[in-house]
Amino acid sequence: xxxxxxxxxxxxxxxxxxxxxxxxxxxxxxxxxxxxxxxxxxxxxxxxxxxxxxxxxxxxxxxxxxxxxxxxxxxxxxxxxxxxxxxxxxxxxxxxxxxxxxxxxxxxxxxxxxxxxxxxxxxxxxxxxxxxxxxxxxxxxxxxxxxxxxxxxxxxxxxxxxxxxxxxxxxxxxxxxxxxxxxxxxxxxxxxxxxxxxxxxxxxxxxxxxxxxxxxxxxxxxxxxxxxxxxxxxxxxxxxxxxxxxxxxxxxxxxxxxxxxxxxxxxxxxxxxxxxxxxxxxxxxxxxxxxxxxxxxxxxxxxxxxxxxxxxxxxxxxxxxxxxxxxxxxxxxxxxxxxxxxxxxx
Amino acid sequence: xxxxxxxxxxxxxxxxxxxxxxxxxxxxxxxxxxxxxxxxxxxxxxxxxxxxxxxxxxxxxxxxxxxxxxxxxxxxxxxxxxxxxxxxxxxxxxxxxxxxxxxxxxxxxxxxxxxxxxxxxxxxxxxxxxxxxxxxxxxxxxxxxxxxxxxxxxxxxxxxxxxxxxxxxxxxxxxxxxxxxxxxxxxxxxxxxxxxxxxxxxxxxxxxxxxxxxxxxxxxxxxxxxxxxxxxxxxxxxxxxxxxxxxxxxxxxxxxxxxxxxxxxxxxxxxxxxxxxxxxxxxxxxxxxxxxxxxxxxxxxxxxxxxxxxxxxxxxxxxxxxxxxxxxxxxxxxxxxxxxxxxxxx
DNA sequence: TTGTAAGCGTTATCAT
DNA sequence: ATGATAACGCTTACAA
Numbered sequence: 001x002x003x004x005x006x007x008x009x010x011x012x013x014x015x016x017x018x019x020x021x022x023x024x025x026x027x028x029x030x031x032x033x034x035x036x037x038x039x040x041x042x043x044x045x046x047x048x049x050x051x052x053x054x055x056x057x058x059x060x061x062x063x064x065x066x067x068x069x070x071x072x073x074x075x076x077x078x079x080x081x082x083x084x085x086x087x088x089x090x091x092x093x094x095x096x097x098x099x100x101x102x103x104x105x106x107x108x109x110x111x112x113x114x115x116x117x118x119x120x121x122x123x124x125x126x127x128x129x130x131x132x133x134x135x136x137x138x139x140x141x142x143x144x145x146x147x148x149x150x151x152x153x154x155x156x157x158x159x160x161x162x163x164x165x166x167x168x169x170x171x172x173x174x175x176x177x178x179x180x181x182x183x184x185x186x187x188x189x190x191x192x193x194x195x196x197x198x199x200x201x202x203x204x205x206x207x208x209x210x211x212x213x214x215x216x217x218x219x220x221x222x223x224x225x226x227x228x229x230x231x232x233x234x235x236x237x238x239x240x241x242x243x244x245x246x247x248x249x250x251x252x253x254x255x256x257x258x259x260x261x262x263x264x265x266x267x268x269x270x271x272x273x274x275x276x277x278x279x280x281x282x283x284x285x286x287x288x289x290x291x292x293x294x295x296x297x298x299x300x301x302x303x304x305x306x307x308x309x310x311x312x313x314x315x316x317x318x319x320x321x322x323x324x325x326x327x328x329x330x331x332x333x334x335x336x337x338x339x340x341x342x343x344x345x346x
Numbered sequence: 347x348x349x350x351x352x353x354x355x356x357x358x359x360x361x362x363x364x365x366x367x368x369x370x371x372x373x374x375x376x377x378x379x380x381x382x383x384x385x386x387x388x389x390x391x392x393x394x395x396x397x398x399x400x401x402x403x404x405x406x407x408x409x410x411x412x413x414x415x416x417x418x419x420x421x422x423x424x425x426x427x428x429x430x431x432x433x434x435x436x437x438x439x440x441x442x443x444x445x446x447x448x449x450x451x452x453x454x455x456x457x458x459x460x461x462x463x464x465x466x467x468x469x470x471x472x473x474x475x476x477x478x479x480x481x482x483x484x485x486x487x488x489x490x491x492x493x494x495x496x497x498x499x500x501x502x503x504x505x506x507x508x509x510x511x512x513x514x515x516x517x518x519x520x521x522x523x524x525x526x527x528x529x530x531x532x533x534x535x536x537x538x539x540x541x542x543x544x545x546x547x548x549x550x551x552x553x554x555x556x557x558x559x560x561x562x563x564x565x566x567x568x569x570x571x572x573x574x575x576x577x578x579x580x581x582x583x584x585x586x587x588x589x590x591x592x593x594x595x596x597x598x599x600x601x602x603x604x605x606x607x608x609x610x611x612x613x614x615x616x617x618x619x620x621x622x623x624x625x626x627x628x629x630x631x632x633x634x635x636x637x638x639x640x641x642x643x644x645x646x647x648x649x650x651x652x653x654x655x656x657x658x659x660x661x662x663x664x665x666x667x668x669x670x671x672x673x674x675x676x677x678x679x680x681x682x683x684x685x686x687x688x689x690x691x692x
Numbered sequence: 693t694t695g696t697a698a699g700c701g702t703t704a705t706c707a708t
Numbered sequence: 709a710t711g712a713t714a715a716c717g718c719t720t721a722c723a724a
Contacts, residue, residue, distance in 0.1 A: 351716095351717060351718085352717065352718065352719095353717075353718095363717085363718075363719090364718095364719080364720075367717095367718065367719060367720085368719090368720095371719080395717085395718075396716090396717055396718070398716090398717080398718095399716075399717035399718045399719090400717080400718060400719080401718095402716090402717080402718075403717080403718050403719050403720090404718090404719075
């Protein structure tokens with residue numbers, strides 16, 4: 001409970017607090033012997049500077065905040081691991097908030113972040129968030145801000161995302177290379193940046209294989225609802241000629257799609273190929289047909305926090321968008337036993 | 347960037363900082379009109395007290411720390427969501443650390459927690475941790491400490507866990523009730539408290555069904571390695587008579603087991619029943635055979651943090667263990683094997 | 693009812 | 709090379 005302070009050291013060594021502080025901070029102009037003494041005693045007593053006091057003094061907290069929609073989501077939890085990894089190594093703690101896909105919660109989280117005087121904010125915005133004025137306020141006041149994954153078009157700063165274009169290209173190209181001809185594409189809301197990127201990748205692959213684009217094969221799933229997906233599957237299965245493969249644009253879409261296909265007795269890959277754009281670790285257990293394109297969640301987190309800390313420490317201000325796209329990876333399963341996924345209870 | 351301080355309010359209203367502080371804190375003896383004025387102005391300017399300064403003054407930080415082995419793990423991320431849920435509602439922020447199952451990292455995290463002057467610690471210890479002196483030190487100094495899930499026997503405080511006994515009982519009982527006779531049990535390290543509890547539940551169910559306990563059917567998986575699990579499966583399949591069901595004690599074990607069985611062309615549930623003790627959300631997609639027992643991760647988090655905040659705010663000190671066991675739930679999937687096809691191996 | 697001042701732990705700016 | 713002191717924002721005796 002009672003942590004040792006610089007004062008205690010000063011008293012014990014008959015020095016002034018400033019001398020001790022200097023010794024600890026390895027300041028210029030200090031007697032080497034005094035320094036040794038202080039350092040020795042500090043180590044012995046396991047002295048740790050109080051970051052609260054330091055923060056008050058320096059007007060910083062040595063903590064950064066992360067706001068994500070949901071922590072219980074493989075992509076975000078991996079990204080956070082990447083964030084924590086780099087941040088801790090650089091002496092920053094990470095404070096995590098969840099918006100639970102609620103705009104109100106996100107705004108309240110941002111307020112909290114400001115009140116906490118964290119040194120910077122990494123955010124992946126909720127899918128309900130249209131108005132980003134709670135963030136542009138911060139940004140305009142010079143508060144270090146970096147987006148990752150779910151980025152906003154309306155604020156000019158660093159944005160770290162997966163390369164959705166090439167990911168979609170790889171996925172589609174893979175299906176076409178294995179002989180598929182008519183590939184349905186189930187994706188998220190038409191307006192989203194990532195949706196557009198993925199559609200472009202899909203189209204580019206079709207072009208490469210000289211297959212004409214058919215708009216009827218593209219399905220936008222807006223609410224991620226089971227009913228909605230059922231309707232989509234229905235129309236995919238009833239169109240003539242029937243598609244011989246499906247490229248889904250996310251974990252949730254891939255899972256919902258897979259589940260509905262299963263209940264209709266459709267087995268991948270004999271009847272229909274299915275490819276997910278996913279971070280789901282157990283995808284290969286669901287079906288060997290579930291070839292996936294994984295997003296580099298961990299690296300996205302690492303990169304984002306590196307940029308953020310750079311902004312913080314160099315007191316830089318971004319006045320234009322700088323988008324970093326990290327490569328995705330096509331994972332084609334072999335029949336050999338792969339490694340045990342990193343899921344698990346306790 | 348420039349947050350408004352109590353000083354700014356005082357200056358603007360021609361008051362002293364203490365008066366403003368009193369108005370804000372709804373202190374005794376303050377002119378109701380002055381208070382109104384201050385509150386009004388504070389609201390208008392969106393004043394937020396600086397928790398760093400408050401913390402320095404009150405020697406607290408209004409933050410609690412959580413140390414878990416891994417955040418990218420469904421159980422822990424759900425527990426953290428529960429923790430955050432309650433903590434935020436009570437005005438606390440949550441600072442998260444991962445031990446990555448490393449004893450050294452855990453110790454370093456604990457140091458950091460102390461340095462941060464968080465008000466309390468929730469911890470689920472790493473599976474490498476044998477010596478808990480880094481925690482008993484804290485506890486003895488009166489630092490609020492609550493264990494959840496991975497608890498230590500050596501420290502007397504609140505411990506919040508799933509009811510592993512009844513969970514294991516339900517799982518085993520379910521298998522036996524569906525006609526299985528020889529149930530292998532794959533579980534974690536023999537020394538762990540949860541392992542013992544689960545084994546007891548397993549035995550109790552056998553007893554209920556008047557089936558003798560066979561120690562040869564119990565397999566301890568220590569490293570969670572693929573190789574290790576392969577050996578275990580090997581020995582399960584080669585014993586005579588062969589078991590007709592497997593009860594695995596965690597997500598990771600269930601998945602590893604499932605994967606290896608698949609590569610050997612063993613389809614559940616025709617050839618062998620498999621039951622997981624799991625929080626994996628997609629278990630039902632893996633196989634209808636994967637009946638599961640879910641742990642109330644979210645509630646465990648909520649309960650743990652409630653107890654911790656109680657310790658903090660009442661300045662209570664625990665001097666004996668108080669174990670809270672939250673109920674698990676048996677999730678039996680719809681009629682197995684009928685509509686949903688099995689998975690063709692490889 | 694309000695103001696003054698001290699103090700929380702640390703660092704920076706002066707002196708010495 | 710070292711010490712005294714002020715300051716960060718806030719709370720709280722104590723004074724007025």
